[in-house]
Amino acid sequence: MDATDQKRLLREMLFARRFEERCAEAYQERQIGGFLHLYPGQEACAIGVLEKARPGHDYVITGYRDHIHAIKSGMDPKAAMAELYGKETGCSRGRGGSMHLFDPDSRFMGGYALVGGPFPLAAGFAKAIQMKGGDEISICFLGDGANNQGTFHETMNMASLWQLPVLFVCENNLYGIGTAIERATVETSQYLRVAPYRIAASQCDGQDIDVVMSEAEKAVTHVREKRQPYFLELMTYRLRGHSMSDSGAYRSREEVEQWARRDPISIYRTRLEAANILSEEDFQKMDLDIQNEIENEIVRFALESPEPRVEDLERYVYADGGPKPWLK
Amino acid sequence: MAEMMYWQAILRAHDEEMARDPLVFAMGEDIGVAGGTYKATTGLFAKYGEQRVIDTPISENSYTGIGVGAAMVGCRPIVEIMSVNFAWLAMDQLMNNAAKVHYMSGGRIRCPFVMRVPGGTAHQLGAQHSARMEKVFMGISGLRVVTPSTPRDAYGLLKSAVRCDDPVVIIEHESMYNLKGEVPENEFFTPLEGCETIRPGRDLTIFAYNISVRWALEAADRLSKELGIEAEVVDLRALKPLDRAGIAASVRRTHRALVVEEDEAPVGVGSEVLAILSEECFFDLDAAPIRVHARDVPIPYNRQLEKAAIPNAGEVFAAARKILGK
Known part of the structure; x- marks a missing residue:
């Protein structure tokens, strides 16, 4: 990977961080409602894996912590922010909200609020790919908490049984909402849990994007070439609460501080600076540019966009203009 | 016109749609080999x-979800749940994903997903194999729910459901698969919306769907022969969306109504139809409408108790007499 791409990757991670921090501000200003689950600390996971996939070609699905997966898949950040503001210009026309971003044009098939719900949907995309005969793969990002749902076991079984081209990425951030993994799960190494289903699997550091990309490349290649599932576990940590309402009582300040020293952006920035790819001033300028873009283009677009019309409340319950062969 | 059984009509619809479109596929327990x-x-x-034609493991929720996912990216799956009772296990994928993804994506993702489920009580199958879940499905925004009462509709509704861009639940009936009926030989599509008057009459309307249509028709014949009462029988057929205008139009002609359902009464088709009558044509009614429905019990195993729990043509007949004061 050349220096230009390395700087772009750093910028993408920094953009993700600033985007999410701006969302938190907007939430406190009550511009964003509902539940808001932010991604700081985990940026290297979505960005590193999708860097090695083919966004816009491969299908991507995730849970409710979905903003960065959507953007890295190709969604316009303005459409993401407008959705959070509940606007008609949002990616889901203001009907979805933070947990339900969608962009089928970039094959980002959505964020979902039921933990573990996307497992079978991801396998379903893979089933469709298999039937159509393309070289796409389906990529499902979920957390460790999802692996205690029945859908995890049921889907792993069928994905392996039917050799479906689906990559399961487990972002293991050590907590299912506010319960530590060892208090909820017997086998804490998630990649070991798919062994009975005979799915190829591995585990790696999720904070160092170079490590993530290296493992993701192997995983993506496995799924794309062998046309069978793979399970990749990324060890990561969310630096903020589960959602905006989080007491933090379930983990110590020391633990959060310890993980903050493994911040994926700091790790990569330090590496690029050490290799003379990036200077301190470059980084500061990059950060400033990002914050200006977010404020002057993205947030402004969201603020200035129109609300959905109340007269359209019942639109989209059923598909407009869908086939009605009985009327022929 | 050919006579065929209900199961043969469903098979014919599958076969025609699968031959036409390579992205139509079927999945479920024991459906293949x-x-x-x-x-x-x-x-x-x-x-x-x-x-x-995929034989699935016994994992209702996740194979339903696989069907939903495939539908979201252009396939047209027909998922069979072996018994409606097992559909409870698939409710997460059906209700949270299939029914809602089109709306919550602002109309950007369509979900042409079909679920076929045999519902109802059959012969002493006990409490966990005798569920009627129409009240649950019809209460979910974003779903379409249809209930074929004849081989003709079993064919035509499945054909329409496969072509439709919305998720459709088809509630069949365990006791009706061997029912014979006329099915036109040419391809046709039965509407997924609207009710159908299958027996015209002037004295009262009997609303029914699925197996209760048979009880309604039997009762209507007896009413005509024994008492000279001409009952109109309306097959509701589509339970979601329910045809408010069609329901009201019949009662504006007959001025009396009863609803017969195989399901228990608290919450359901009967209460919904009565609410529509109250809202749409209260002043057209000459008598208070009545519901004929199952008793509010888990369906018992014992043959006599089971029979007593479920309505029949005799109860419909008696209810009609009560409405007419005869």
Whole structure:
């Protein structure tokens, strides 16, 4: 990977961080409602894996912590922010909200609020790919908490049984909402849990994007070439609460501080600076540019966009203009 | 016009749609090699292969979700749940994903997903194999729910459901798979919306759907022969969306109504139809409408108790007499 791409990757991670921090501000200003689950600390996971996939070609699905997966898949950040503001210009026309971003044009098939719900949907995309005969793969990002749902076991079984081209990425951030993994799960190494289903699997550091990309490349290649599932576990940590309402009582300040020293952006920035790819001033300028873009283009677009019309409340319950062969 | 059984009509619809569109596929428990518990997919495995006629593990929620996911990216799956009772296990994928994804994506993702489920009480199958879940499905925004009462509708509704871009639940009936009826030989599509008057009459309307249509028709014949009462029988057929205008139009002609359902009364088709009558044509009614429905019990095993729990033509007949004061 050349220096230009390395700087772009750093910028993408920094953009993700600033985007999410701006969302938190907007939430406190009550511009964003509902539940808001932010991604700081985990940026290297979505960005590193999708860097090695083919966004816009491969299908991507995730849970409710979905903003960065959507953007890295190709969604316009303005459409993401407008959705959070509940606007008609949002990616889901203001009907979805933070947990339900969608962009089928970039094959980002959505964020979902039921933990573990996307497992079978991801396998379903893979089933469709298999039937159509393309070289796409389906990529499902979920957390460790999802692996205690029945859908995890049921889907792993069928994905392996039917050799479906689906990559399961487990972002293991050590907590299912506010319960530590060892208090909820017997086998804490998630990649070991798919062994009975005979799915190829591995585990790696999720904070160092170079490590993530290296493992993701192997995983993506496995799924794309062998046309069978793979399970990749990324060890990561969310630096903020589960959602905006989080007491933090379930983990110590020391633990959060310890993980903050493994911040994926700091790790990569330090590496690029050490290799003379990036200077301190470059980084500061990059950060400033990002914050200006977010404020002057993205947030402004969201603020200035129109609300959905109340007269359209019942639109989209059923598909407009869908086939009605009985009327022929 | 050919006479065929309900299961044969369903099989014919599968076969025609699968032959027409390579992205139509069927999945469910025992539907492939075994040919389907009620034979509705017999022979399809040999004809279309294991990629398109898929025997699933016993994992209702996740194979339903796989169907939903495939539908979201352009396939047209027909998922069979072996018994409606097992559909409770698939409710997460059906209700949270299939029913809502189109709306919550602002109309950007369509979900042309079909679920077929045999529902209802059959013969002493006990409490966990005798569920009627129409009240649950019809209460979910974003779903379409239809209930074929004849082989003709079993064929035509499945054809329409496969072509429709919305998720459709088809509630069949365990006791009706061997029912015979006329099915036109030419291809046709039964509407997924609207009710149908299947027996015209002037004295009262009997609303029914699925198996209760048979009780309604039997009662209507007796009312006519024994008492000279001409009952109109309306097959509701589509439970979601329910045809408010069609329901009201019949009662504006007959001025009296009863609803017969195989389901228990608290919450359901009967209460919904009565609410519509109250809202749409209260002043057209000459008598208070009545519901005929199952008793509010888990269905018992014992043959006599089971029979007592479920309505029948005799109860419909008695209810009609009560409404007319005869």
